Amino acid sequence: METRALRKNSIALTGLAIVGVYVAAILLSFVWLPFDPVAMDTEHLLEGPSLATGHLFGTDEFGRDILSRIMKGASVSLVISLSATALGAVAGVLMGIWAGYLGGRWDQVLMRVADVLFSFPSLLLAIFVMAILGEKTYNVVFAIGIVYIPQFARVSRGAVLTIKSSEFVRAARSNGASSGFILFRHLLPNILVPLIVQVSLSLSVAILLESSLSFLGLGVQPPYPSWGNMLSAGRKVMVIAPWTAVYPGLAIVFLVLGFNLLGDGLRDILDPRLKNAR
Amino acid sequence: MSDDDIILKVTGLKTEFRAEYGLVKAVDGISFDLRRGETLGLVGESGSGKSVTNLSILRLVPSPPGKTVDGKVLFHAAGEGERDLLAVSEEEVRVLRGRNISMIFQDPLTSLNPVLRVSLQIGEALRLHHGLSRREARAKAIELLRLIGIPDPERRADEYPHQFSGGMRQRVMIAMALSCDPDILIADEPTTALDVTIQAQILDLIKSLAAKKRTAVIMITHDLGVVAGMCETVCVMYAGRIVERAQVDDLFYDPKHPYTRGLLDSIPRADRTGSDGRLYSIPGSPPSLVGMPDACPFHPRCARAMDICRKAYPPETLLEGRAPRRVSCWLHAKEGPKP
DSSP, X not given: OHHHHHHHOHHXXXXXXXXXXXXXXXXXHHHOOSSOTTOOOGGGTTOOOOTTTSOTTOBOTTOOBHHHHHHHHHHHHHHHHHHHHHHHHHHHHHHHHHHHHHXXXXXXXXXXXXXXXXXXXXXXXXXXXXXXHOSOHHXXXXXXXXXXXXXXXXXXXXXXXXXXXXXXXXXXXXXXXXXXXXXXXXXXXXXXXXXXXXXXXXXXXXXXXXXXXXXXXXXXXXXXXOHHHHHHHXXXXXXXXXXXXXXXXXXXXXXXXXXXXXXXXXXXXXXXXXXTTO | OOGGGEEEEEEEEEEEEEETTEEEEEEEEEEEEEETTOEEEEXXXXXXXXXXXXXXXXXXXXXXXXXXXXXXXXXXXXTSOEEETTTSOHXXXXXXXXXXXXXXXXXXXXXXXXXXXXXXXXXXXXXXXXXXXXXXXXXHHHHHHHHTTOSSHHHHTTSOGGGSOHHHHHHHHHHHHHTTOOSEEEEESTTTTSOHHHHHHHHHHHHHHHHHHTOEEEEEESOHHHHHHHOSEEEEEETTEEEEEEEHHHHHHSOOSHHHHXXXXXXXXXXXXXXXXXXXXXXXXXXXXXXXXXXXXXXXXXXXXXXXXXXXXXXXXXXXXSSOEEEEOTTTOOSSOOO
8 A cells, every 4th residue: 555655656756766776886886896996096096987997987086986986985874874873763762752651750851851962963963972982983873873862752752742642542551551561562653654754864864974974084984985085085186086076975965865855755655644735 | 239249449539630720629529339240320411520530440540630639449359359449559550450440432433553453452451461472362352353243353353443433443442341351341431422323232232241241330421321221320420529329210210419300301302392492401501620619519500509509518318218329419418407
């Protein structure tokens, strides 16, 4: 039923197709890459895109193939954003549904903590966490995950608040269900829709955050490729070799666009209140 | 009947809600007994405290703002000692809910979780209280669906609530409530949201299933027709108190409290209308439950109100008759200041 709605929704479909291209490229990168993404080649420094040399997107200032680096960087970016979103979602949802369901002081404390975290711009907070944890690739996951915890906590708390006074929750309580049982068996399945949408939108922001951190030199460290540090390296030679910055930039733009379209489309499909608006 | 038969004894139950505009005494000193296998009707207008009484029994009153401030709810399960549900731990009450005392709610459309399969919800209490596995619970759920007359239960068990009609959903609620063979079933206006034709089926179902297991039933309703058809004993509630308690026949043929009489006169009947051809209704509206004075709360609407009614709440008077009955009205009071 939902797959049919997905097929009819061109926005979600476009998003899915874009994300699909990236996933295919990543899968391909595990078995085959045009060139070694970290091998320097002094014969071919800063060469423009050309079919003849095989460097479709050109080479950077060390002669490394841009396309190979983008493909390699895609898996880094995607893995980081997926695990960071998963971390933020699990921790945030647990916090949010407990706070929303229990209410009272627990709710107040958690939500004020969330407010404090919210008051920092995401990037600043991520930089702050990276500064504490150190510049390691896996620390990027924690940094972005921590940025996401309050966001997921808020979304799930709000969703729980609207349904926790439902008749079926009362019915479950009168049936002898404990709070934990009600939370995980009754409330969680009911708030999955806003959460799925939030996840897909968070993935795109996570890509941006990861790129930003790497761009600033806090994320993935050279020589390992990430779109962010490629962009940062390309910036210096952009005037004479624009392809070094343009292609990683486009890679970011399209993946973020893909996740956003997917998120918007999913919201349209899954939110019954928007059904008639279409 | 001996006192051993009393399964639930509620005494002096008081539940209040703290609202912005003051303290609402939703239930203000309710006492009643329920015997094994008995069907007790609780009638009254909206806001008279019927539902809050029963939520208080199971400690399900949302708190804050609600709080049960006084009273005892003595529950006497078969083969077990008597215990006060208001005094035991939350965990002890939780275990009783659904196993010994279960509830059916008014609106079957919202009382089922829309995203869970019906079999899962029916089997929930069995899994919680008797530790059945998922598969055993599903088998039991199918059995219960057959019992409540749902055709093709194997297939329907795996469907979602929105695939059931309102009447069928209420049947599912009944199956849920009776899955653990409770001692007491509290039915909170179980037929209000249903068609008249379905109402009779649902009531028959509750009646026959309860009779089979000698389940005591508390039937909350504002429909006196339901009371006449279902209950043996009736408590009439007004403004958070029980104003009259009697056997159902006594109440219908000879109502003692002016409010009960008014309720009975308000039943639409084909053969009788008021002098102007309109339906009778009790003049005025129920009182606000905030800051009620110590007086009979019904006196502003009562045609037979006396001075004393404005000054003090009438004591409960035991009236002798075919069966003993109780009424709280100065018209019948034996002691205290005479009018």
